Each structure stands twice: as C-alpha cells, then as structure tokens.
Amino acid sequence: MPASVEPRRAVLYRMVMERHVCPYGLKAKDLLRRQGYAVEDHWLRTRAETDAFKAEHGVGTTPQIFIDGDRIGGYDDLRRRFGKRVVDPEATTYRPVAALFAMTALMALAASHAVYGTSFTLRAGEWFVAFSMAVLALLKLQNIESFATMFLNYDLLAKRWVPYSYVYPFAEGLAGVLMIAGAATWLSVPVALSIGTIGAASVIKAVYIDRRALKCACVGGSSNVPLGFLSLTENLMMIAMAVWTGIGMAG
Known part of the structure; x- marks a missing residue:
C-alpha cells in the first residue's frame, strides 16, 4: 500500500x-x-x-x-x-448596487408568483422598481448624517437647500412603499418624478459634464460605489415608474 x-x-x-x-x-x-x-x-x-x-x-x-x-x-x-484576491477597503465598486438590484428583482418575481401564480408579470416589473426604492431608502436611513454629507457633494438641489439631503431618503421610501401598495398615486407619482429628475440631472452634471470622480450616496453614505451609470439608474427607474404610474392614473 x-x-x-x-x-x-x-x-x-x-x-x-x-x-x-x-x-x-x-x-x-x-x-x-x-x-x-x-x-x-x-x-x-x-x-x-x-x-x-x-x-x-x-x-x-x-x-x-x-x-x-x-x-x-x-x-x-x-x-x-495562496493567490487569492485581497479586497482593498478603499476601492470603488458597483457590487453593492448590483447585488441590491438582483435581490429586489428576485423579491418582485417571488411576490408576483405568490399573488398571481406566475413570476413574470407586468406587476413584477413595477414591484421591482418600488422594492428597489424602498430598500435604497432604508440603506440611506441607516445613517442619514453620513448620507447627507456624501449627497451634498453632487446633488444640485441639496447644495442650494441643505435640508433636502435629509428629506430625500424619506421621500424615496414613501414613494416606494406607496407604489408597492398601489396606493395614493396622486402623491407617489409627483414625489418619485421630482426626486428622480433632480437626481438624474445631478449625476449627469457631476459625472458626464464636470467629469468629477465621486462616490455615490445611493446605498448610504459609507459606500464605495462610484457615481456613474448604475447610480444614474436609480433615478431613471424612479422617473420611468412615475411616468408609467401616471399613465395608468390617466387611463
């Protein structure tokens, strides 16, 4: 042997x-x-x-x-x-945002399956956006002071009116929860449309016009997520959801 x-x-x-x-x-x-x-x-x-x-x-x-x-x-x-990756705590990464969107997408599919018996429904798409808004608001509210400080680096309205940096997470969370419930669309639509439009304009100016390398406050003020395309996605999703819901109201 x-x-x-x-x-x-x-x-x-x-x-x-x-x-x-x-x-x-x-x-x-x-x-x-x-x-x-x-x-x-x-x-x-x-x-x-x-x-x-x-x-x-x-x-x-x-x-x-x-x-x-x-x-x-x-x-x-x-x-x-052993040739394994060592994470640099200061390195920027989109992973937190990508992980969040992946999880909220799965939540939306699960909710749709529970309610309608199938995962792939129009309502699942709506829930995906609404769940994402609610979870993003939650992350910001974990440490609102830290969020506000980072947010003030680039948001156009917050730099002119500082209290907006504290209002934003509550507004995003409120709009998200109302959209999940399908309630009070008269309130959720203008809120989501307003903060989404201001946010998108702020990211476009900071990243694509001023060419500034900043961290995004989208998942909270202690994140290393770079301000960029995925950060812009949060705002574009809110705008799209608000427009879609508004069309439904009109219909």
Missing part, C-alpha cells in the same frame, strides 16, 4: 479571549485547512499575552501565521500567498 501523505503543517497564533475571539483568526484557520494544512493553533488568551507576542515577533497585529518556520503574516498576507 502506498504510504499516506502527511498534511502540510502551519502554526497559527490568534486571540481567543473570554469576550473576544478574533474573526480574522477564525478565517485564517479555515483557509489553512481548506488549503490542506494541519493547523497548530495557539490561543492568545489575554491582552498581556497578545502584547508580549507582538513585541517578541515585531508585529502590530494578530493573527500571525507561520509555515515551514517562516512568518507569513496576517490573514491578508495568507490570502496573497
């Missing part, structure tokens, strides 16, 4: 305290195991023990990983060693 192959070994030092277990230590342990390593897991159980370890090895953070006697570094360094 062929001799069994011993797993490669790695040594991990991580904080495991009564009130704190380092999440990056857990991630590092999991990654090592998935890469086929047997992990020699050393717990740093107190702040004093952790500080002594850092001083001994001349490092500023934990966890720390050692392979074949060589110090690899922390969790991000370990990911780089």
